Amino acid sequence: MIEAIRGAMDVCMERDDNVVVFGEDVGYFGGVFRCTLGLQRKYGKSRCFDTPISELGIVGAAVGMAAYGLRPCVEIQFADYVYPAYDQIVSEAARLRYRSNGQFTCPMVVRMPTGGGIFGGQTHSQSPEALFTHVAGLKVVVPSNPNDAKGLLIAAIEDPDPVIFLEPKRLYNGPFDGHHDRPVTPWAKHELSETPVGHYVTPLGKAAIRRAGAALTILAYGTMVHVAEAAVEETGIDAEILDLRTLIPLDLDAIVGSVKKTGRCVIVHEATLTSGFGAELAALVQEHCFFHLEAPVARVTGWDTPYPHAQEWDYFPGPARLGRALRETLEA
Amino acid sequence: MVEPAPLRFHVPEPAVRPGDAPDFSSVPIPEAGSIRRPPIDADPETIRDLAYAIIRVLDRDGQAVGPWAGTASDAELAEGLKHMMTLRAFDARMQMAQRQGKTSFYMQHMGEEAVSCAFRRALAPGDMNFPTYRQAGLLIAGGYPMVEMMNQIFSNEHDPLKGRQLPVMYSSKQHGFFSISGNLTTQFVQAVGWAMASAIKQDTKIAVGWVGDGATAESDFHAALVFASTYRAPVVLNIVNNQWAISTFQGIARGGSGTFAARGLGFGIPALRVDGNDYLAVHAVAKWATERARANFGPTLIEYVTYRVGAHSSSDDPSAYRPKTESETWPLGDPVIRLKNHLIARGLWSEERHKQAEAEVLDSVITAQKEAERHGTLHAGGKPSAREMFEGVYEQMPPHLRRQRQQAGV
Numbered sequence: 001m002i003e004a005i006r007g008a009m010d011v012c013m014e015r016d017d018n019v020v021v022f023g024e025d026v027g028y029f030g031g032v033f034r035c036t037l038g039l040q041r042k043y044g045k046s047r048c049f050d051t052p053i054s055e056l057g058i059v060g061a062a063v064g065m066a067a068y069g070l071r072p073c074v075e076i077q078f079a080d081y082v083y084p085a086y087d088q089i090v091s092e093a094a095r096l097r098y099r100s101n102g103q104f105t106c107p108m109v110v111r112m113p114t115g116g117g118i119f120g121g122q123t124h125s126q127s128p129e130a131l132f133t134h135v136a137g138l139k140v141v142v143p144s145n146p147n148d149a150k151g152l153l154i155a156a157i158e159d160p161d162p163v164i165f166l167e168p169k170r171l172y173n174g175p176f177d178g179h180h181d182r183p184v185t186p187w188a189k190h191e192l193s194e195t196p197v198g199h200y201v202t203p204l205g206k207a208a209i210r211r212a213g214a215a216l217t218i219l220a221y222g223t224m225v226h227v228a229e230a231a232v233e234e235t236g237i238d239a240e241i242l243d244l245r246t247l248i249p250l251d252l253d254a255i256v257g258s259v260k261k262t263g264r265c266v267i268v269h270e271a272t273l274t275s276g277f278g279a280e281l282a283a284l285v286q287e288h289c290f291f292h293l294e295a296p297v298a299r300v301t302g303w304d305t306p307y308p309h310a311q312e313w314d315y316f317p318g319p320a321r322l323g324r325a326l327r328e329t330l331e332a
Numbered sequence: 333m334v335e336p337a338p339l340r341f342h343v344p345e346p347a348v349r350p351g352d353a354p355d356f357s358s359v360p361i362p363e364a365g366s367i368r369r370p371p372i373d374a375d376p377e378t379i380r381d382l383a384y385a386i387i388r389v390l391d392r393d394g395q396a397v398g399p400w401a402g403t404a405s406d407a408e409l410a411e412g413l414k415h416m417m418t419l420r421a422f423d424a425r426m427q428m429a430q431r432q433g434k435t436s437f438y439m440q441h442m443g444e445e446a447v448s449c450a451f452r453r454a455l456a457p458g459d460m461n462f463p464t465y466r467q468a469g470l471l472i473a474g475g476y477p478m479v480e481m482m483n484q485i486f487s488n489e490h491d492p493l494k495g496r497q498l499p500v501m502y503s504s505k506q507h508g509f510f511s512i513s514g515n516l517t518t519q520f521v522q523a524v525g526w527a528m529a530s531a532i533k534q535d536t537k538i539a540v541g542w543v544g545d546g547a548t549a550e551s552d553f554h555a556a557l558v559f560a561s562t563y564r565a566p567v568v569l570n571i572v573n574n575q576w577a578i579s580t581f582q583g584i585a586r587g588g589s590g591t592f593a594a595r596g597l598g599f600g601i602p603a604l605r606v607d608g609n610d611y612l613a614v615h616a617v618a619k620w621a622t623e624r625a626r627a628n629f630g631p632t633l634i635e636y637v638t639y640r641v642g643a644h645s646s647s648d649d650p651s652a653y654r655p656k657t658e659s660e661t662w663p664l665g666d667p668v669i670r671l672k673n674h675l676i677a678r679g680l681w682s683e684e685r686h687k688q689a690e691a692e693v694l695d696s697v698i699t700a701q702k703e704a705e706r707h708g709t710l711h712a713g714g715k716p717s718a719r720e721m722f723e724g725v726y727e728q729m730p731p732h733l734r735r736q737r738q739q740a741g742v
Contacts, residue, residue: 020529046531052562054554054555056521056555057555060524060552061522063525064525064526064539065525065529067510068460068529069533087518087552088521088552091518095513096511097724097727099503099511100503100505100511101492101496103504104511137726139726160726160727160728161727205731248732249730249732250731252731253731
């Protein structure tokens with residue numbers, strides 16, 4: 001998936017001189033996850049460069065650049081480090097078009113590795129998507145595979161508005177279904193590891209059905225798509241798995257279509273439960289599908305604790321926990 | 333064994349409070365004309381003293397003296413006086429309009445008119461300011477129509493920002509005036525980013541960041557200086573030190589540092605300190621810093637020493653925290669009177685012409701206000717439609733906003 005993300009930036013930088021890429025360790029070294037490897041060598045230091053360790057400065061400068069007419073695609077080294085930049089994202093990037101009545105706009109992408117599964121403890125494992133979905137003016141994207149990652153990132157860079165692009169870091173090197181005790185599977189064997197050469201767009205706001213089914217609907221995104229696939233296989237439940245891909249704008253039609261068909265819905269995300277994006281999804285399902293529901297909407301999420309270190313696999317919502325929720329929802 | 337002395341907690345206090353006699357004896361004011369003018373390519377290391385000085389041009393007799401004099405022509409100075417008078421009259425009328433309930437909120441510039449009015453005249457077309465709410469002189473001196481400003485203040489049907497922004501948070505890309513956020517200091521680092529973009533594109537335009545003394549304490553200020561220094565961005569970073577951050581005196585943000593300008597020294601950014609009530613001095617340092625930026629010598633940090641004569645905003649009453657007569661004893665005087673006296677001393681102006689100009693300026697402000705009020709005020713007449721509330725959040729309205737607009741029935 002790293003190659004897919006790098007490929008998206010490469011394609012955009014090639015096609016548009018206004019695309020610039022920067023962040024901590026992003027230039028000469030190519031990023032701590034190597035997502036920008038070779039971009040500085042190919043496009044020069046004025047298009048891809050290292051920054052001081054200041055997330056506020058990275059995003060603040062990017063807002064100014066976007067207002068000038070560039071298309072910055074910046075990297076926050078870990079989503080856990082984005083908070084110093086939060087004011088620049090929430091009060092500035094997200095509102096610039098609105099408050100200036102379109103005189104100034106902010107076509108900018110803020111990329112950041114998100115989620116756990118790498119024994120990163122509380123400072124390298126968080127999933128802060130709900131902090132961004134709550135903000136009017138932002139778009140929020142979470143890819144689950146290389147094919148989507150490239151197409152979605154190209155769409156994000158070409159988008160006229162600011163996009164928060166959360167890259168599940170446990171997926172960088174292969175699909176991860178939550179079975180941490182099994183050998184790592186590389187992407188090569190996965191059908192969605194193929195990324196077309198050159199430019200293509202995976203549109204923002206469109207979910208994808210990863211598995212068609214009739215018994216219940218699983219709403220997932222990022223790493224949890226693979227966890228859902230494992231849980232379905234292990235329980236043998238004929239679930240429909242919807243990969244949301246973008247949280248804002250949300251493909252409500254796809255969600256409603258699926259839940260009305262199955263009558264049951266389980267939501268899964270790594271982020272903490274309370275006020276998580278799952279709460280929004282559950283509310284929407286209730287509003288739009290109430291008379292089709294045959295069971296309460298269930299949520300399987302990280303616990304409402306800071307992300308722990310040694311207890312990572314008790315915290316992480318893996319296939320066993322999701323499988324139990326699937327059975328309960330089916331039997332309810 | 334010696335017992336250690338107990339530690340002491342220190343909270344700075346201004347010299348005087350309400351009821352006390354005003355006292356500015358701790359503000360050293362150098363003679364006009366006494367501060368040297370280095371070349372624009374000066375090594376910041378060699379001009380560190382300028383961060384602790386006050387560059388002044390107008391002396392007590394209204395004469396322009398010293399190496400910083402002579403950057404503005406006679407015609408420009410006469411025009412500058414008119415800009416400051418216009419801003420002052422505009423403020424008075426809008427302050428009154430706020431009291432009359434025609435708008436919810438207003439912020440005036442009394443005493444600080446020279447800073448934004450003079451600085452604007454040093455810029456070139458296409459340059460971009462990232463202002464705070466107390467730089468409307470950039471618009472007045474930049475030729476932006478007053479009626480547009482008032483339409484924004486009244487949030488009426490002609491409000492260029494469609495009623496979405498708090499009054500005085502103007503935006504005009506065409507006039508080099510970036511949309512004011514209202515959150516403090518966020519735009520200081522954006523100015524640096526804009527300037528970096530201009531350099532990346534090998535453009536010739538420069539950016540200007542603005543911040544008040546109190547808001548220099550924000551992390552954004554530090555980030556802006558780091559980025560400006562690292563990438564040698566073509567940006568001028570302006571600190572307007574008007575002594576008061578709402579009720580908090582400048583010593584709370586400044587801490588143990590001698591001056592706000594001195595903050596630039598650790599970043600290797602040349603730092604100037606200037607008499608903010610001296611139109612000629614502001615114009616001269618603005619010229620110096622903008623030429624330096626445009627010639628690829630990088631950023632400059634400038635502190636304008638001035639005084640906020642009025643309240644912070646229409647919601648503030650300064651008599652609760654500073655002596656009522658403090659502004660009258662401010663040692664740098666009034667910017668309008670000082671420029672007026674200079675022009676009179678040089679035979680370019682007179683008391684009669686000044687009175688006449690005051691009447692003309694007031695007339696133009698009233699004419700603009702009448703026109704703006706024809707398009708509505710906050711609670712009367714034409715206003716932006718409720719439908720506008722849903723527009724422009726994104727370029728394309730996403731489905732969830734379309735649903736909400738439908739629900740709102742607008």
